[in-house]
Amino acid sequence: MISIKNVTKNYYLGKTIVPAIRGINLQIEQGEFVSIAGSSGSGKSTLLQLIGCLDYPTSGEVWILDKKVSDLREKELNRIRSNTIGFIFQSFNLIPVLNVYENVELPLLIMKDVSSSERKERVNHFIQEVGLSGQIKHKPSELSGGQRQRVAIARALVTKPKLVLADEPTANLDFGTGMEIVELMQEINRREKTTFIFSTHDPKVMQKAHRIFHLQDGLIESEDVS
Incomplete structure (x- = not known):
């Protein structure tokens, strides 16, 4: 499903070149539950951005579903981002003035091929999937951190993406709540066959993954298989 071939990514601070990714190769298959692990500055968020088509590599190739996305134009x-990839962020990124239903519905409003009845069915389905049917009219300020992340998961899934990317999804949660969130993603991965790739620096969270890519200084240092 995903193929990363000899990818590098440099950032520029004036005349100084800062290498974030320094030559990575990896393959991820459909339906996997994968962790990209590493300390702050290891390159894991940059790698997720490249896989998520949010940035271009400096060199190398990024392939998603047999498409060389590193060569594609922004349109x-x-x-691809709208139809194939869902995103979950550590800061939740919910709209404060919208309730749970409206936040989850948001990505579908730009999908012209989804009817209003199907949109309603999908939103209610995924709100139920993440266990928030009782909070459907609540605004983000009325929810706990764990509940907000559940809303973010439902929003990521409502477009029925083949791939979900989660950047440090447990970073702003206590350990128990964080584990509940990872277990919820794991259950959805099993049930829906959605591919999940999440970044983390928490060893206990990593243990839930099928495979773990350990990044250090922009390189894959090792790979563990559970």
């Missing part, structure tokens, strides 16, 4: 990348 084509927008289509």
